[in-house]
Amino acid sequence: MELWQLSATELAAGIRTRTISAVEAVRSCLDRIEAVNPALNALVDVRPDEALADARRADEDVAAGRPLGPLHGVPVSTKINTGQEGRLNSHGLAATAQAQAPGDDACVAALREAGAVFLGRSNAPAFSMRWFSANDVHGRTLNPWSPAHTPGGSSGGAASGVAAGMTPIGQGNDIAGSIRYPAACCGLVGIRPTVGLVSGWSYPGDMELEGPLTFQAWAVHGPLTRTVADARLALYAMATPDLRDPFGVPAVHRVTPRGPVRVAVVRDVGLAAPHPAVGAALD
Incomplete structure (x- = not known):
């Protein structure tokens, strides 16, 4: 098994214990990007x-015994509508094709603080308002399982990249x-957390101003991963309070249930019925 095939949980543990190095993990993912991204167009920049x-x-931090975050050395991608300092923040629009964020949005800052290594920016539709991932700036992103099927949107580049092992x-x-x-399109775990758990504070494009309050309130940041354990790890790395966010709430990372945990399953939402295979899997 190659390192790009490992989960984030496995990579983080291996890097922390020096079983593997962050350089080895990142190089393996970069090799994977070089091999499959030209066909999929999941990551840009x-x-x-x-x-x-x-x-x-x-790796130097590990060797020196410095404090390590939960994602120390783990490769991560960020979306083109989310500010990462000095990187493309195009939103898939020709008018802002060369826009670069003046700083990190709060969720990116949280990932950076957790020790993540950023490999690239993931593609999305213009204004992130489509159910597929294509735009006039970066082109179309394909589903790694089937190029004839959509990877979904708007975080289709992130989903395609994670599913393909980038x-x-x-x-x-x-x-x-x-x-x-x-x-769902790419066979991954994705979670939209409750508003306020992950800070939505953001930069709009390349302007040193606060992003629109409506976008911060509605566009909830979260992870896409290949395993539930990785989704938990990534979510709580991102769930760092930010005083600039009026919706922010302190994260509770560990909860001891008072009794049996119950989960509600809604089979009929009044709009469309689930596929029989999906319904059977929930039985």
Whole structure:
């Protein structure tokens, strides 16, 4: 098994215990990106030299015995509608094709603080308002399982990249299904957390201003991963309070249930029935 095939949980544990190095993990994912991304177009603005430099610093921190975050050395992608300092923040629009964020949005800052190594920006439709992932700036993203099927939107680039093994974690955001639908299309775990758990504070494009309050309130950030354990790890790494966010609430990372945990399953939402195979899996 190659390192790009490991989960984020496995990579984080291996890097922390020096069983593997962050450089090895990042290089394996970069090799995977080079092999499959030209056909899938999941990630844009990939900068291998910067990623490897960050990975080397991560390994130095481990060797020096410095405090390590939960995602220390783990490769992650971020979405083109989410500010990452000095990286493309195009929103898939020709008018802002070269826009670069002046700083990290709060959720990206939380991932950085957790030790994540950013490999590239994931594609999305213009304004992130479509159920597929294509735009006039970066082109169309394909589903790694079948190029004839959509990877979903709007976090389709993140979903395609994670499903194809480019990164074990993809940051996405969701107003009306933009994490959940791509996760379903690509066979992943995706979670849209409750508003306020992950800070929505953001930069709009390349302006040193606060993003629109409506977008911060509606577009909830969350992870796309290949395993439930990775979704938990990534979610709580992102769930860092930010005083700039009026909706922010303190995260509760561990809860001891008072009794048996019950889950409600709604089979009929009044709009469409689930596929029989999906219904059978819930029985």
